[in-house]
Amino acid sequence: MSWKGLLFRIFLCIGLFATCLYSYLDTQNMLTSLRIQIPELAAQVRRIQEENGQLRYQIESRENPARLMEIARQNEFAHLKYPNCDEVLTLHEASPFPEKSGIKPTESRIKSKLAFVRK
Known part of the structure; x- marks a missing residue:
């Protein structure tokens, strides 16, 4: 076996190892960035759910039959x-x-x- 062939195989193994290491680190960086985004997205979901609850309350209060009857008694709606x-x-x-x-x-x-x- 020649020294050139052995040297080529060593560099090939080192290059393959470096490629695998780079791929692993890139995957870990992507996972870390996703883990950082999770709390932000969870907070955004909570805000949207709170806003939906407030909007449901507003809809229910505006569609309340007692309120609608009160509005119907007002002068501006007397023509109805x-x-x-x-x-x-x-x-x-x-x-x-x-x-x-x-x-x-x-x-x-x-x-x-x-x-x-x-x-």
């Missing part, structure tokens, strides 16, 4: 009235898959009612 029976249109929602539900297409089953007021 309940619609007459002839002013209400009712649409019947049919099943999107009548053949699967056992309903013939000619039959109509009421799933929900939607009311619209004519002007």
